[in-house]
Amino acid sequence: MGFIAYSAPPLLSWVVICPEYGVAKWSFPMSSASDLLERHLQTLVADPAHWQSLIADDIVWEFAYSPAIGHPARLTGRNAVIRHVTWFLGAV
Numbered sequence: 001m002g003f004i005a006y007s008a009p010p011l012l013s014w015v016v017i018c019p020e021y022g023v024a025k026w027s028f029p030m031s032s033a034s035d036l037l038e039r040h041l042q043t044l045v046a047d048p049a050h051w052q053s054l055i056a057d058d059i060v061w062e063f064a065y066s067p068a069i070g071h072p073a074r075l076t077g078r079n080a081v082i083r084h085v086t087w088f089l090g091a092v
Contacts, residue, residue, distance in 0.1 A: 052082055061074065062074050
């Protein structure tokens with residue numbers, strides 16, 4: 001499992017340290033968390049295959065408010081996330 005470090009805007013930096021692959025670092029300008037969310041959703045809609053390739057096998061994705069509308073509070077594993085997101089894209 002990797003470790004991710006975040007630096008505050010205006011520069012968003014991700015540093016992933018993984019025993020198998022070494023260290024990878026990405027930086028790009030971001031003005032806010034809403035910009036990051038917008039970029040995430042644009043990738044999801046415009047290129048779902050690329051978006052899926054970014055999802056880790058051991059992901060744990062938590063949704064604080066989803067149970068209130070009948071959705072799971074947590075998805076564990078890449079297959080569960082992709083299955084749910086595929087359903088979501090078809091539903092909206």
